[in-house]
Amino acid sequence: MGAFLADGLFFQPIFLVAPSLAPAAAIVYSVVLHTLWGQTLGKMLFGIEVVQMDESKLQSNHALMRDLPAIAFQLYSLAIDRIDGDPTSNLQVATSIAFLVWIVVQLVTITLNKRGRAIHDFLAGTVVRRVWNPLRP
Numbered sequence: 001m002g003a004f005l006a007d008g009l010f011f012q013p014i015f016l017v018a019p020s021l022a023p024a025a026a027i028v029y030s031v032v033l034h035t036l037w038g039q040t041l042g043k044m045l046f047g048i049e050v051v052q053m054d055e056s057k058l059q060s061n062h063a064l065m066r067d068l069p070a071i072a073f074q075l076y077s078l079a080i081d082r083i084d085g086d087p088t089s090n091l092q093v094a095t096s097i098a099f100l101v102w103i104v105v106q107l108v109t110i111t112l113n114k115r116g117r118a119i120h121d122f123l124a125g126t127v128v129r130r131v132w133n134p135l136r137p
Contacts, residue, residue, distance in 0.1 A: 006042030023074040027067055034063035047132040053125050066124035073099055 011029075015022045033040045038049040038058045050058050050066065077095055084091050106118045115127050 003040065003042035003046045003048060006045050007040050008042075010041055023078065027071055027074060030067050030070070031060070031063045034058055034066065035060040043128075047130055048128050049131050050121075050126050050128050053127055055127075055129070058126060062124045062126055066120045066126055068123065069102065069120050073102070 007026075007030075011022060011026055014025055030040055034050055035058060037044075038051055043049060050063075052058060052062055073095075080091050080095055086092065106120070109122075110116050110118050117127055121127055
């Protein structure tokens with residue numbers, strides 16, 4: 001969760017300067033960095049990486065599959081924004097609540113399995129592993 005929040009902080013300037021580009025940029029950032037290094041900047045900061053279930057390097061199709069739920073939420077949010085630009089509308093609020101529920105379900109899933117896999121890890125056949133402990137240099 002810390003890596004997710006750290007990545008969100010890295011994207012704050014993009015959200016402020018070009019909010020319409022930020023969702024697509026975040027997806028590209030995630031898929032490309034996971035494919036190249038198995039990590040985003042947030043994961044690097046927290047000493048974790050994503051690998052395939054057999055512990056081999058993450059392939060681009062797995063990285064993309066891992067981000068499919070996020071892509072679906074982004075596309076849905078963009079469509080809703082086009083239909084109804086009012087951020088306080090019932091549809092926008094329901095979308096935000098659905099996203100928060102998704103995050104809670106992800107956290108529960110991570111907690112309830114031995115390898116700490118989230119739903120998107122099950123979908124993509126991936127697992128997150130610790131590569132170093134940020135509290136122990």
